[in-house]
Amino acid sequence: SQQGEEDPQALSIQEGENATMNCSYKTSINNLQWYRQNSGRGLVHLILIRSNEREKHSGRLRVTLDTSKKSSSLLITASRAADTASYFCATVRWGYNNNDMRFGAGTRLTVKP
Amino acid sequence: EPEVTQTPSHQVTQMGQEVILRCVPISNHLYFYWYRQILGQKVEFLVSFYNNEISEKSEIFDDQFSVERPDGSNFTLKIRSTKLEDSAMYFCASRVGPDTQYFGPGTRLTVL
Numbered sequence: 001s002q003q004g005e006e007d008p009q010a011l012s013i014q015e016g017e018n019a020t021m022n023c024s025y026k027t028s029i030n031n032l033q034w035y036r037q038n039s040g041r042g043l044v045h046l047i048l049i050r051s052n053e054r055e056k057h058s059g060r061l062r063v064t065l066d067t068s069k070k071s072s073s074l075l076i077t078a079s080r081a082a083d084t085a086s087y088f089c090a091t092v093r094w095g096y097n098n099n100d101m102r103f104g105a106g107t108r109l110t111v112k113p
Numbered sequence: 114e115p116e117v118t119q120t121p122s123h124q125v126t127q128m129g130q131e132v133i134l135r136c137v138p139i140s141n142h143l144y145f146y147w148y149r150q151i152l153g154q155k156v157e158f159l160v161s162f163y164n165n166e167i168s169e170k171s172e173i174f175d176d177q178f179s180v181e182r183p184d185g186s187n188f189t190l191k192i193r194s195t196k197l198e199d200s201a202m203y204f205c206a207s208r209v210g211p212d213t214q215y216f217g218p219g220t221r222l223t224v225l
Contacts, residue, residue: 045213045215098163
């Protein structure tokens with residue numbers, strides 16, 4: 001299965017602390033993406049990292065990718081209460097007329113004010 | 114900024130009834146997808162659609178499910194005879210490039 005698996009399943013931190021979430025996967029990929037989902041709402045695309053990239057930044061987000069270990073991490077720095085949400089990694093593998101996207105089970109992040 | 118839209122936002126139906134979930138993908142996108150997310154679980158791929166035909170479908174997408182692009186803008190998911198376990202959030206997505214799929218806000222389907 002290509003599906004990503006996140007850990008931890010749940011993470012609770014204080015506002016201002018950093019939050020790190022990890023994702024592991026099983027097959028080769030073309031890119032890996034992180035999404036955020038507020039409870040009962042839609043998926044918001046956060047960041048995409050390609051298989052030939054090792055690190056990427058976007059605002060308070062930092063994503064790393066280690067293709068040799070088939071793993072990625074998402075770091076949110078200086079967390080805020082508004083960052084409380086579930087975070088999912090999604091692996092993408094290109095195919096003929098398709099890009100095969102598979103999601104992990106997610107990490108539920110709670111940031112306490 | 115263009116976005117994927119879905120209607121309705123919430124659909125309640127009786128077991129055994131047919132439902133049609135509607136999506137309007139971003140206008141220049143060529144690839145379309147349906148996913149579902151049972152409450153508290155991961156987002157699961159259902160089906161992908163390109164050039165007016167299914168490209169790929171998962172084991173979940175059995176004969177009770179069908180997709181259609183009836184005109185140049187809508188992309189629909191039909192569930193012929195709903196079951197209790199079909200209760201979930203259904204997301205539509207579309208893309209034009211090779212990488213990023215753009216997701217709609219979802220339709221919450223409740224089967225009673």
